[in-house]
Amino acid sequence: MSALRLRFRAGSGTEANRAGRTGDRILFALCAGAGLLAVLVLGEVVYQVISGARPAISKFGLGFLVHSRWAPNFSAFGAAQALVGTAITSIIALSIATPLGIAIGVYLAMMAPPPVRTVVGPLVEMLAAIPSVIVGFWGLIVFSPFVANHIEPALHNVLGFIPLFGAAQTTGFSLLTAGLVLTIMVLPIIAALSRDLFLTVPVELKEGAAALGATRWEIIRGVVLPTTASGVAAATVLGLGRALGEAIAVLQVVGDGTGIHSSLFQPGETLAARIANEFTSPESKLHIPSLFYLALILLVIGLVTSVLARMIATRFDVHRTLA
């Protein structure tokens, strides 16, 4: 039946053809329009952030980046403290989450028995689905007292001679707590991505190494990690992007501190957390433009990280297809 109908339509000539062509054009226009809209959204993001920051840029210039004093009621604005806080919390998060995430990826891709793999893999990914406000809430109520009472005193006792590990604070709201909370949010990203990467390593390579007598660890260190190194690097950079831009969970535990301190146990501030915290309650005329300036810094860092991750990943893809 349908074949007959189709033949009839094909025979009916130009009319159906024209309808087909018009339909194709409409569909193309819709799809291209949607793609264009996505591009426009990104352009609008960049434009809005720059134009919002313009008054602060013309007032403070690049000195904004190195001044650490942030006192909205005195119209004194500088990004250095938030920049340092962002860097420290991200470094803490990545330096814990990267080795752990790679280890989890290795375990799920190569070691875990299949039943464990099918349960643990999705559970790890589920960790990434927990909203940041709930992680932050837990960090605020449960985790920061734990940090203050157990982790900070322990670190201070053992490593107290290093200024990073100063005297423990009573609240637990600190750069360290923020970094640890970020670790929880970054870990599932790195773990899931590196697991997927390790699964792409050709089985011939692994079996070849095994046939040469390599132990499991030697296969991982000698074959799996070297062939996926750039992909793992890209996964880490993606995790970094997440850690840099997280506002809510950090805001809840970082303590909204002022000044740059040597100790990780002092409250601090990050770019994203400060924007989230102060945007709805400006205290002076240049307050909002200065927050937009912070957003511009964050945007630039974020875009650079995304491009970097992508560049590393494409190089990895090219490498893999050539091999």
Next chain:
Amino acid sequence: MTAQLDVPERDPGLPDPSAPLIASGDLRRRDAVSRAVTASAAVAAFLAVAVLAILVFTVISKAWSVLSLSFIFTNPSGLDSGGIANALLGTIEIVAIAAVIALPVGILTGLYLTEFAGANSRSGRFLKLVLDLLQGLPTIIVGVVVYGLIVAVTHRQSGFAASVGLSIVMLPLIARSSQEVLLLVPGTLREAADSLGVSRWRTVLGVILPTAAGGIATGAILSIARAAGETAPLLVLDSIYDPNATQLNPFGHGVPNVPILILTTSDLPSPSALTRAWGAAFVLLAAILIANVAARIMLARSRRKMMG
């Protein structure tokens, strides 16, 4: 002449084939190292699962005393008592509007990438870059941008502004996931339709989209679950409202919502207000985790269907 048949000089780097088959090297040590690494990798995986368990268990145990049907179906009365019905309704509304904006744009963008832009065309690669950049955008930046776009113009926070913000968060997720699913549609289906002389748009509507529907729906559910818990844009766009009233007009009015309810209640000193915040966190977390599990099941099913 015969002297030439002597065993040639061996390359010292190669193993001696006549050597007895006894393992060289410190096997016991190598084996111990390998075992230690295996064990610590297992511990790392256990740690991640433990963190998930601790988070979920904390939310459940702290929320337990407040959970009841009336918590979901009544409005709050003050900070300390009542339910979260208005915030729940508001979140559903905001996320629904965001989905109505982001779903068509995202799916069409995915279609553009697979059906119209060649795999290596310049426009396709550029669009993928743009989507990656959008996806990597810190969500607080999305918030301040929509603030400049809508709130600064209307001088009012609104539920609609929040929806626009969330739709920007959802767009790249939907576009990339639809693209990935559309790529899985077997090329033979397209060729069969082409050979019958079916025009491209009929192929897309009648063959390609229905085949990929399950996978696209999975991506849609995941992005909706992501948007439902997103807090940073709402803080800037939709955090000023009467927390005790139901407000469903998203234009020019702040709409109560669950993430902001949790955030603003989480640092209050009152224990009963905190318990309500845990209750709200439980409802949000349960909805998101159930959506994730459902999406996972749907994905497995549609994969099976598509592979035949």
